[in-house]
Amino acid sequence: QVQLVESGGGLVKPGGSLRLSCAASGFTFSDYYMTWIRRAPGKGLQWISFISGSGTTIYYADSVKGRFTVSRDNAKNSLYLQMNSLRADDAGVYYCARDRPLTGRDYNDYWGQGTQVTVSS
Amino acid sequence: YVLTQPPSVSVAPGQTARISCEGDNIAGKSVHWYQLRPGQAPQLVIYFGSDRPSGIPERFSGSNSGNTATLTISRVEAGDEADYYCQVWDNVRDHRVFGGGTKLTVL
Numbered sequence: 001q002v003q004l005v006e007s008g009g010g011l012v013k014p015g016g017s018l019r020l021s022c023a024a025s026g027f028t029f030s031d032y033y034m035t036w037i038r039r040a041p042g043k044g045l046q047w048i049s050f051i052s053g054s055g056t057t058i059y060y061a062d063s064v065k066g067r068f069t070v071s072r073d074n075a076k077n078s079l080y081l082q083m084n085s086l087r088a089d090d091a092g093v094y095y096c097a098r099d100r101p102l103t104g105r106d107y108n109d110y111w112g113q114g115t116q117v118t119v120s121s
Numbered sequence: 122y123v124l125t126q127p128p129s130v131s132v133a134p135g136q137t138a139r140i141s142c143e144g145d146n147i148a149g150k151s152v153h154w155y156q157l158r159p160g161q162a163p164q165l166v167i168y169f170g171s172d173r174p175s176g177i178p179e180r181f182s183g184s185n186s187g188n189t190a191t192l193t194i195s196r197v198e199a200g201d202e203a204d205y206y207c208q209v210w211d212n213v214r215d216h217r218v219f220g221g222g223t224k225l226t227v228l
Contacts, residue, residue, distance in 0.1 A: 004162075035217075045155070045163075045206050047217035059215060095163065105210040105217070107153035109174060111163040 002026040002110040004096050009115030016086050020115060022079040022096030030054070030074040033099035035108055036081050038117075040092035048081070048094070050104030059104065064090075083117070091119045122211040124220035131226040132197050140223045142190040142207030150209040152190040154183060157222075158203040166205075167192060194225070202227045 008020040022034070036048040049060045049070040058070055069082040079096050094115050097108035125143040132138040142152065154167040165174050167183035170190065180195045194201055207220040 044222040045219040107168045
């Protein structure tokens with residue numbers, strides 16, 4: 001069955017960096033767009049980024065553009081999110097989620113359990 | 122593009138819950154709904170407005186007309202208590218947009 005397992009979250013100081021990983025299994029990873037979404041404390045869901053199966057098409061939310069970088073290693077069935085210049089409002093639970101095979105503009109049919117990111121001095 | 126949901130909806134077990142998602146001419150967009158329960162991975166419950174993924178009970182249904190999309194949960198059960206989010210793609214900004222979320226409380 002489809003499984004997505006995030007890791008790499010933790011406590012980081014403002015201005016610091018963190019790299020999140022998402023290990024995928026149970027499907028042909030390279031066939032699917034993948035997305036990162038976060039849920040800030042006491043707030044709703046916020047879309048962060050998506051990446052195509054080949055890694056050639058990438059979109060970012062304005063709030064993270066220039067600071068976050070999404071990438072993938074299809075040989076390792078893994079998705080990554082490099083987060084730099086972290087701010088307090090970047091804190092939250094970060095989820096990786098599977099998109100449809102041909103687009104990241106629709107819905108996510110499988111999600112991971114999430115990894116917690118805390119930004120505090 | 123802004124999606125507006127009521128912060129909370131309360132319903133007794135066995136009754137019908139309706140959660141709205143308002144957006145400018147949302148009927149022209151594909152709307153998707155997610156359920157978030159504490160300690161669990163979020164789950165897609167409705168996609169493309171009214172389609173139901175396999176494994177989601179028929180009690181869950183969706184509609185989309187004018188400026189309002191609606192998630193309807195019939196014969197509500199205690200296990201349906203969760204936060205529900207609607208979502209669309211904003212073609213102008215090329216961004217995915219979520220509503221603010223609705224907390225469903227089963228009385």
